Amino acid sequence: MNSTDKPRLSRTHALDLLKQMIRIRRFEDKCAELYTQEKIRGFLHLYDGEEAVAVGVIPVLEKYDRIVATYREHGHALVRGVSMRAALAEMYGKQEGCSHGRGGSMHLFDKATNFYGGNAIVGGGLPLAVGLALADHMRQKPVVTACFFGEGAVAEGEFHESLNLAALWSLPVLFVCENNLYAMGTALAISESETNIQLKAASYRIASEAVDGMDVVAVEAAARRAMHAVRETGKPYFLECRTYRLRAHSMFDAQLYRDKAEVEAWRHKEPIVRFQGWLETNHMAHPDDMVRIEAEVAAEIADAVAFAEAGTWEPIEQLTRFTYAEKAA
Amino acid sequence: MNSTDKPRLSRTHALDLLKQMIRIRRFEDKCAELYTQEKIRGFLHLYDGEEAVAVGVIPVLEKYDRIVATYREHGHALVRGVSMRAALAEMYGKQEGCSHGRGGSMHLFDKATNFYGGNAIVGGGLPLAVGLALADHMRQKPVVTACFFGEGAVAEGEFHESLNLAALWSLPVLFVCENNLYAMGTALAISESETNIQLKAASYRIASEAVDGMDVVAVEAAARRAMHAVRETGKPYFLECRTYRLRAHSMFDAQLYRDKAEVEAWRHKEPIVRFQGWLETNHMAHPDDMVRIEAEVAAEIADAVAFAEAGTWEPIEQLTRFTYAEKAA
Amino acid sequence: MATEAIQSQAVETTYRDAVREAIRDAMRRDERVFLMGEDVGRYGGCYAVSKGLQAEFGPERIRDTPLSESGFTGAGIGAAMAGMRPIVELMTVNFSLLALDQILNTAATVRHMSGNQFGVPLVIRLATGAGRQLAAQHSHSLEGWYAHIPGIKVLAPATLEDARGMLWTALEDPDPVLIFENVMLYNATGKLASNAGPVEIDKAAVRRPGRDISLITYGGSLGKTLEAATVLATQNIDAEVIDLRSLRPLDDATIIASVKKTRRAIIVDEGWRTGSLAAEISARLIEHVFWDLDAPIGRVCSAEVPIPYSRHLENAATPQVVNIVAAAKAAVVRT
C-alpha cells in the first residue's frame, strides 16, 4: 500500500463524503415524490442504497477525466458537478434541463463536466467508454474514462467485447461494476453461471478488485488504488462494488422477486446511516454538522424544484432539432 | 483415466481415422481445382491442416447427437456422413446438393445426420447450439450438441452470451474451438488480450481441455473424455484444439499476414503425414493399405464429381421457394 | 372472429390479460411451448404480461434469461429447430437490435439455406411504440422496418381478440413470427368473448366500413384512426378504417378492394416516415390502383427525429388524431 492507497480522511473530507451521499438520497426522495405528482414522467431509476459507489469513486477522478453512466445516473451526475437545477429541469422535460429536456431521467448529459450520459441500453455504454479512452490513448492524453454499469450488463456480449478491446489495446478505462445483486427482478445467480463478477476480469488479463460498495471509505480507497493503476499503466482496471438497491428497480416494480426481510437486512448496511454513525462515534460528525448538511441539502433541493418549475417548454416548432447538427449559417 | 479415455487404437480404427483425413484432404484439393475451373463459386474455405479435429471429434458422437459447424465445414460434413456426392453437388449449386443448391460451400446442411449446417456468420452458430441443447435438456433427451467454431469467434459477444447460457442452464453442449491461430489475417495476439483460449471457459465455470489438434489420436482421446463428461453431467464442456490452417483463408487470400517459413514449419506437424508415418513405423499401415485408401478415396471423388456434373439446375420459376414453408395443400 | 366474439358471452378484460391468457392457453395446449426472456418469470414481465405464469408452469417453461438478447434469441431459434415451440420475449423492440443478426441472418434464412430441411417455428414477442415518455432509446416503432425481411412474418395485434388469438396461430406457423404489442395498448380494456380463441393471421380487417376514404393502419394507431373516423363523420366524410393485422405478408386484396372503392387513402403508421411501412403500402397502391385514385395517397407517420422525452414533443413527433383528420380532409377536398 503506497500513500495513494490511504484515504485522507480529514474531518472536512469525511463530512463532504457524507453530505454528497445525503444530497443524492434527499434529491431522489424528492424525485420519487415529484414522480407521483407526475412532474417527472417516463422511467425513474433510483440509486437508494448505492450512493457510496458514485460518491466513493467520482471525486477521485480529475476534471478532465470522462464518465459514462447508465439510466440510474442521478447520483453520478450530482457528484460529478452537474447542477441539481439542470438535472431536475431535465427530468421535468424543460429546455433548461442538462439535456435540453430531450433526454429525461435516463439521459443526463453534461459536456462541461465530461459527463457522457445516461445510457438506457444495458451494456451500451461500455463500447462508448472504450472509444473515449481510445481517443485519449491515440493522442497520448493522460485522461481516464470511468464507466459505470450494473452486474446485469455482464451477461451482454458488449461487456465481453469491450473488456477485451480495452485490455488488448491497453486503454485507460476504469470499469466500475455496480453489483446490486439484481437486474430488474433477476438475481445474479439467475443471470451468471459464475457469480463472482470480479473473476471475469482475469480472462481478459485485466487487474481487478472487489470492494464493499456500502462503505464509502472503502470504495474511495479502492477507487484511488484503481485510478493510480490506470494512470501508471495506461491499462484498464475492473472495480466491482458490492452494493444493494433498497428501492424498486423503477417506479413500476412490485418487487415480487425478493422478500422484505432481505431488503430489511440490507437496510442495516445502508451506506449513509452506517457512515454517519461511524463518524459520530469517532466524533468527526457532530449534531450541528448534521443539521447544517440537511439544511444545505434541503435548500439546494428547494432551489432546484423552483428552477425546474420555472423552466420552459421547448417550442413544438423546434421538434426535429438536434437530429442533425444545425448547418453553420 | 477410465476406459472411455483410452483410444481403442485397433489397426482398423487407426486406418479408418487416417482414411477420413485423407478423404477430406483429397476432396478439398479437388474442390480447389474445381474452383479455378469456376465449377464452384462464391467463397471456398479449406480445412487443409485441420482435418484431425473433425476426424478426432465427430466419430465419437452418436448418430442422434447434433452438430453445428462454420463456413469451413466440408470436413465435418464428410466425417459425419453427409455424402460426398451431395456435398459437391451443393458446391456446384445443383438441386441435387445437400442444401438443394441454395447454400453452397458455406451452408452444407443435412437433416438425416443432424448436421445443422455451415454458418457464415462468425459466432452465429453458438447460440443456435445452445438452443438445440436446451430443447434436448427440456425433454430430458440424452443428446449432445457439438458446436465447432474458430478462435476468432471468441471475440464475439455471442461467444460470451452462449457459454454463459450453456453453463447457467447446464446444457449438454460440446464447444469445440478450432484454434488455428488466425482469423482471416488476424493473428490470435491481435484479437485476444488473453491468448490462452482455454482459460476463458473458467469464467463461466465450464470444464475445459486444450489438445494438440494436429494429433488425431490425442483429439479423439480428448473428445472421448469431453463427451463422457457432458453425458455424465449434462453440463457443457470446452475443448480447444490447437491447429493450423495450411492454406489461404479463402480463395481470395494473398496471405500477406504470415510468412512462408511459419507455414512450412507447421507443414511438418501436418496431421496426415504425421499419423501415417507413425502408423507405418508401428507397422499398422502397410504400403498396400495406403494404395487401397488412396484408390477408394479417388474413386469416391470421381463419383462425386460425375454426380455433381450430372446434377441439374433448379428451375428459375422456383426462385422464391423455401423462403417460407409451402402450405400443405 | 371479432364479431362472433361479441355475440358469445363477453367478459371485461384488458389487452395485457388477453396476451397472458393466450400464453397460458398455448402452454396448456402444447408442452413444447415455453416462454423465455428477461424478467418474464419472477418479475412477472416488464409490463406484467406474464405475471403469475411461472407459479403455474415453473421456471423451466417460464424461463428468466440473463441480459443476452442475441444469445437467448439464438437459443430460441435452435430450440425451435429441434422441435420445441419457443416464445421468446424480447422485452421491447428497442433491445431487439442486439438480436437482429440472429433474426435476419439465422431465423429468416435457415429454411432457405438448408434447402427446406430445417425450419424455425419460433414466435418472438416484442413491446413496441412510443407514448410513455421513455425517450430516444426506448420508444422505437420498428415493426414496419422488420416487415422488410423475407423469411419472417410480422403481426401487430390491435384488438383484444387479436391479442388473445394471434399467438396460437403464430405458434402453429412453421416459420418465425414476430408479434409486436404496442405498449400503449396493454391497459386497454374491453369485452372479450369468454370462449375467445385462435384467430387467422392472414387477413386485414375492415374495422369501420366507409365510402369516402380508406384509412389504413395497425396496432397502436388503430384507436386513434377510429377516433379520427368519428371526427370525420361529423364532417360528412365517411372513412373506412383498415387494420392491417399482419404487416408481413400484407393482405393486398383487402387493401386494394377498399381503395378501389373509396378512391382515396391515408396510411397511418407510427414508424419514422422515411422508409416506413406506409411508404410500401403507398407504392403498392400506386402499382395496383393508380388509375382508380382521385387523390394522392397520404401518410401520417412519426417525425424524423429520435423520440424526445418531454410529453409535448413526444406527442408532436407521433401521429395524433388531428393529424389523421387533417390528412384525410386534405385528400378529400383536394379534388
Place this chain on the structure above:
Amino acid sequence: MATEAIQSQAVETTYRDAVREAIRDAMRRDERVFLMGEDVGRYGGCYAVSKGLQAEFGPERIRDTPLSESGFTGAGIGAAMAGMRPIVELMTVNFSLLALDQILNTAATVRHMSGNQFGVPLVIRLATGAGRQLAAQHSHSLEGWYAHIPGIKVLAPATLEDARGMLWTALEDPDPVLIFENVMLYNATGKLASNAGPVEIDKAAVRRPGRDISLITYGGSLGKTLEAATVLATQNIDAEVIDLRSLRPLDDATIIASVKKTRRAIIVDEGWRTGSLAAEISARLIEHVFWDLDAPIGRVCSAEVPIPYSRHLENAATPQVVNIVAAAKAAVVRT
C-alpha cells in the same frame, strides 16, 4: 465534379483504388482520422481496399480489430465523441447487424438525447450487395433499410469520382455517415482526374438526361440502369437516369424535377422489394407529383427471398438490365 474531372488530366483507375486513395488522402489531411475494422491492416482489407495503408500509417491508425462488431463500432462512436474522426470499416453490411444497436441506439441518438452537447462525427464504411454467389448470409443490400434511421446519413458512391470524393466530405460532417460500397464495383475501371478530390454529398446526379422516363437508382445498379437506358434508346425511349448518391437525406428536388419533366418513373433498387427505398421514393413522388404522372411508378427490386447461392437463381433474384428495360417499356406503353 464528374464533368470537371473528365476535363482535367485523367488516369486509369479502379473503384477499389479510388476508395483507397480517399482513405489515404483523409489520413494525410487530418491526423484525427484513423481506420479501424476487421483485417483492414495486415490482411489489406477483405476486398483489398486498404492494402498497403498499414505500412504507410502504422497499426495504430490502420487498426486491425477482433471480431467484435458491436464493440469496435461503439469504440468508433466514443472516439468520435472525444474528437477523433474514425473511419470504422464493418467489412460487409451483413455483419453490421451485430453493431446495429450501437448505430441506431447510440450513434443516431446521442446528439438528440444530449440536447446537442455531443455529436458523433463518425464514418462507417460497409461493402454491400449480391452478385458474388455468397448466398443468404453474405449478400444483403440493406443500405435502403438503413436510410430509415433519423440521425445518420447514408451514401452510396456509384462512380469513381464519388468513391474518391465522398469520404472526406463525410468525415467533415458533424454527424454519423454510412458509406455503402457495392461489392460488384470494386473492380470497376475508368478514368479519374489526377486531381480528383472531395465532392458534395447532398445532391443526386443526372447521369443521363432524357425526356421519356426517369430511371432512379444508386450504387451497384447504376451501371445496369445506364445499360438499360442504352437499350431503351434503340427502341426510341429516351430515359433519364438519376443516381441518388445520398440515400438519406434524399434529394427530392432533383428527383421531382426529373419526374415532372418525364411524367414517368421506375426505381431500381437492389434491396428486397417490400419496404425498399424504392417504396419511399415512389410514395414521395405520389405526394409531390401525383397530378403530373402519366403512368404508375414502377419498381425493380430484389425478389423476396434470401439470396440463393447458385448463379442463375442469384441473377433471377436481383435486378437485371432486362427487368429494367421491361419495366420502363411497360410504363411508357401503358398509356
